[in-house]
Amino acid sequence: MDLLDTFTDERGSLTVIEAEKDIPFVVRRAYWIYNVPEGQERGKHANRMTYQYLVAVKGRVEITLENKEGKRAYVLDRPDKGVLIPPMTWNELLSFSEDAVLLVLSSQPYRPEMYINSYEEFLRIIREE
Numbered sequence: 001m002d003l004l005d006t007f008t009d010e011r012g013s014l015t016v017i018e019a020e021k022d023i024p025f026v027v028r029r030a031y032w033i034y035n036v037p038e039g040q041e042r043g044k045h046a047n048r049m050t051y052q053y054l055v056a057v058k059g060r061v062e063i064t065l066e067n068k069e070g071k072r073a074y075v076l077d078r079p080d081k082g083v084l085i086p087p088m089t090w091n092e093l094l095s096f097s098e099d100a101v102l103l104v105l106s107s108q109p110y111r112p113e114m115y116i117n118s119y120e121e122f123l124r125i126i127r128e129e
Contacts, residue, residue: 001074001082001083002082002084004016004017004022004080004081006080015080017055023105024051024084025107027105028106029109030105031103032102033101038098041092041093041094043063043091045090045117046088046089046122047085047115049108049114050087051087052084052085052105053085054076054083054085054105055082056076056077056079056101057079057102058079058100059100059101060075060095060096061093061095062074062075062093062094063093067086067090068126088126
């Protein structure tokens with residue numbers, strides 16, 4: 001998990017993410033997830049080539065990431081915290097607070113064929129690497 005550069009004065013706070021400095025890619029796609037009903041989960045997939053960087057710009061989101069090195073859990077609960085999801089990392093976006101807004105910066109445009117949507121297939125692939 002990263003703490004992002006934040007500048008605060010009497011006017012408020014400004015947090016910065018710079019491509020190829022704070023994140024190791026040029027942003028080709030950005031989207032945000034919000035209004036997630038209580039108990040609903042998002043993600044539950046891996047991406048073959050895409051890097052993603054996640055920031056909860058509002059609220060709280062619990063995230064679980066798994067790759068061939070193991071599984072880690074994160075809590076994004078401040079707009080100056082972010083987490084990088086490299087390719088071939090299974091992600092589960094869990095426990096969204098009612099007010100959560102999750103910003104996702106992506107290194108690639110959406111291409112459905114690049115997603116692995118089966119956990120069993122993901123495990124098989126990372127075991128073969």
